[in-house]
Amino acid sequence: MQKAVxxxxxxxVQGVGFRWMTKLVADKLGIKGTVANQADGSVKIIAIGESATLxxxxGAVKASPSPSGHVTKLIQTELADVSLCRKFSVVG
Structure with missing residues (x-):
């Protein structure tokens, strides 16, 4: 079953290749969505995929897909619409 978060x-998570490494992980797992830097120094990800794959x-995001990155906090919110994206893209 498809889920979106x-x-x-x-x-x-900015200036360390975090967005591009996140895209590599997403592409490998078949996750759709977006990843974008935010003005406050955080990164926002929309991710859509099968529950187990998601x-x-x-887990890969929490561990930081970038070897130079370090995740200190992750806030996860469930989304209702799973038809938001057709691929995974770096934006912003």
Whole structure:
């Protein structure tokens, strides 16, 4: 079953290749959505995929897909609309 979540990721997540490494993980797992830097220094991710695969993706984000990054806080919000995206894109 397809699920959609919004992830707000805090820590050292900008200027370390975090968005591009997140895209690589998403593409490998078949996750759709977006990843974008935010003005407050965080990164916002919209992720859509099968429940088990989505959990794998969230685990990879928590561990920081970028070796230079470090996640200190992750806020996860369930989204109702799973038809938001057709692929995974870096935006912003």
């Amino acid at each position: 919004q992830l707000e990721v805090y820590g050292r 959990q794998q993706f969230i």
